[in-house]
Amino acid sequence: MNHAGGISPVASTAVAAGLVGLFGQLLSRFRFASALPYTTAAIGPLLPGSATYFGLLNMAQNEVDKGLVSLAKAASLAMAIAIGVNLGSEISRLTLRVGSAGKRRAAKRTRGF
Numbered sequence: 001m002n003h004a005g006g007i008s009p010v011a012s013t014a015v016a017a018g019l020v021g022l023f024g025q026l027l028s029r030f031r032f033a034s035a036l037p038y039t040t041a042a043i044g045p046l047l048p049g050s051a052t053y054f055g056l057l058n059m060a061q062n063e064v065d066k067g068l069v070s071l072a073k074a075a076s077l078a079m080a081i082a083i084g085v086n087l088g089s090e091i092s093r094l095t096l097r098v099g100s101a102g103k104r105r106a107a108k109r110t111r112g113f
Contacts, residue, residue, distance in 0.1 A: 009073070013046055014080035020046070021088025029096055039085055048077035 001012035020042040028035035055070030 010076050010080045013077050014084040017043060017046055017081045017084025018088035018091075019084075021085035022092045023088075024085075025089045025092035026096070029092075035089065039089075043081055043085060046077075046081050048074040051077060 001007045001015060002009045005012075020039055024035045024038035024042060027038050051070050051074035055067045055074060057067070058064075058070060059067035
């Protein structure tokens with residue numbers, strides 16, 4: 001999305017992470033497993049390793065301004081990943097319902113015991 005559509009890297013990372021969260025949660029529901037292995041493996045390519053590296057490299061080469069800009073970009077990309085995965089996961093939870101509340105018995109602590 002960044003190269004083809006001209007959208008900012010942070011916004012395109014957030015959308016990609018949202019899709020990771022959405023499909024990770026959906027796949028975990030159909031496989032009856034935790035969503036953590038699916039989402040953790042899929043966000044690996046989105047991590048801001050090069051931005052962090054170049055930020056630290058610029059600071060080591062005494063170009064503090066360029067280094068801080070790159071580190072700020074890395075931090076914003078990391079926050080976009082976190083926000084995107086959580087939003088995608090919550091969107092999938094809104095669309096998928098596990099049974100209905102009327103069919104399920106109440107927990108032992110709520111039945112007056």
